[in-house]
Amino acid sequence: MDFAPYQSEEPSASRPGQGGSGGYTPPPFPASSSTASPPPPMYSASPNAYAGGSSSAYGPPAEEQQNPVNQYETSIPLRLDYESIIVYAALPPVGSVALLIFETKNDYIRFHAWQASLLFTPLFILFIILSFSTVLSYLILAVYIVFALYMAYRAYRDSSSLERLELPVIGRLASDWVDSE
Template identity: 30%
Template sequence: MEEAPTEASLKRTSLGLDENVEGLLAYLLWWVSGIILLLLEKESDLVRFHAMQSTIIFLPLWIAIKIFSYIPLLGWIIADLLGLIGLIVWIVGMVKAYQGERYKFPIAGDLAEQWLGKVEV
């Protein structure tokens, strides 16, 4: 198991937080915190990557959960399964970001890398 970065290896972000803490915050409120940090963070590529990945994963997931929750029985089951998947991805994303790792989830990680260069706010 990988340990959190040491005090000497931590970089500060443009918002004045440690890079790993701000990366964790990118996942905290699902896509909402991802968008907020995409707008606010100007320097840290690690934080911007996690913020973009959080937005790419959780916005469509949140929309799908909302849609399926209106469909009786089968839709509710699918919404619950998507919620469980979201919980697992949320925890893994926060842990990896806190460890200072640029962890890429399948598909979303590649999209986050591609779109990050194109999104300048």
């Protein structure tokens, strides 16, 4: 039987250890030596962290090994998605100002904290000014709660991809402030 047209002899005749016994004997494995080093560990600070290329297939470039940047790391020992909820749901604008003070590492949280501060501070002042009217104060409170719940939901949902929901004027201003820090 001719399995490969470029071979001149049968495949069984070219296999090592195949003689008249009809069985295949695999080649022996080399003995492990104590001087062999294990392969370097895989390193990934965050998804797509090394899209720009690296000098090694196993890790970041040498200048990034000392200070790897993790976009999901926070100063406060809370998960990123929980902090993004706190920005909008913890007594805005008090919670957002507190996170502006205590969160120094994560730009995603700082963006949402600036945006929440710029959104809810005028609403809070307007609520205090219009507190003489029951109808207007409840209307402002309803807008306040709806904005807080929606923005907290969107910040939580988008925290896995770090996508920012920018409000028309306030969001652009908050983004500029975070980028200039």
